[in-house]
Amino acid sequence: MVKPTRVTNRIRALRFAADEMTQADLAERIGVTRQTVIAIEQGRYSPSLEMAFQIARVFGVGLDDAFQFSDETEPEEKK
Amino acid sequence: MSFEEKNTWVFAFISVVGYPVYLVLLFSQLGGRPLAEADYVWPMLGTILGAIVVGILGGIVVGIVTGITAGKDASKADQRDKQIHRFGEQIGNSFIVIGGVGALILCFIAAPHFWIANLLYLCFVLAGILSSVAKLVAYRRGLHQW
Numbered sequence: 001m002v003k004p005t006r007v008t009n010r011i012r013a014l015r016f017a018a019d020e021m022t023q024a025d026l027a028e029r030i031g032v033t034r035q036t037v038i039a040i041e042q043g044r045y046s047p048s049l050e051m052a053f054q055i056a057r058v059f060g061v062g063l064d065d066a067f068q069f070s071d072e073t074e075p076e077e078k079k
Numbered sequence: 080m081s082f083e084e085k086n087t088w089v090f091a092f093i094s095v096v097g098y099p100v101y102l103v104l105l106f107s108q109l110g111g112r113p114l115a116e117a118d119y120v121w122p123m124l125g126t127i128l129g130a131i132v133v134g135i136l137g138g139i140v141v142g143i144v145t146g147i148t149a150g151k152d153a154s155k156a157d158q159r160d161k162q163i164h165r166f167g168e169q170i171g172n173s174f175i176v177i178g179g180v181g182a183l184i185l186c187f188i189a190a191p192h193f194w195i196a197n198l199l200y201l202c203f204v205l206a207g208i209l210s211s212v213a214k215l216v217a218y219r220r221g222l223h224q225w
Contacts, residue, residue: 032158032159033081033155033160035159036157036160039159039221044220045159045222047158
């Protein structure tokens with residue numbers, strides 16, 4: 001089925017830190033639907049690099065503060 | 080649920096329901112004749128045109144309902160919707176290719192038009208169902224490009 005992403009994010013925490021910004025507000029600011037913000041927060045969708053930068057810029061943080069890449073290897077990649 | 084996802088559900092429903100409707104129309108006027116001699120053109124055209132009309136009406140209804148419940152902007156397709164659409168179409172296209180190759184082979188062996196048309200139609204329907212299922216899985220389970 002769908003391969004899980006190793007990219008995680010702190011968007012939910014960043015929203016709460018930014019005066020409890022709603023998903024709808026964030027969606028409007030980056031020009032996507034609220035469903036897409038929900039999917040990104042839940043790890044069901046990996047945004048494009050451009051969208052990732054837009055999200056980070058909304059919160060005034062670096063890309064690394066908004067998105068993280070897990071070092072854990074997938075079970076199938078372990079030998 | 081986004082406007083595009085709702086539209087995908089409508090398309091999947093039409094694809095699944097449309098083909099049995101065609102079969103009922105086809106077999107109801109058969110009257111004991113061999114299947115290859117059946118008058119398939121009007122049942123097939125009627126089903127295809129009907130599916131197009133129902134699809135357009137369904138899209139309009141979904142658009143109105145989404146606009147009322149979630150705001151005007153909710154009806155727009157964003158980057159994720161477009162990627163999921165491309166992903167689904169790519170998967171569904173496999174059946175279009177199978178249908179095309181199958182139709183070519185049937186032409187080579189001079190098969191009746193009935194079988195050529197029906198193979199193509201069946202493959203279009205299967206492509207529609209497969210692409211819809213792929214899109215719905217991507218909406219529900221996720222789509223990752225990184």
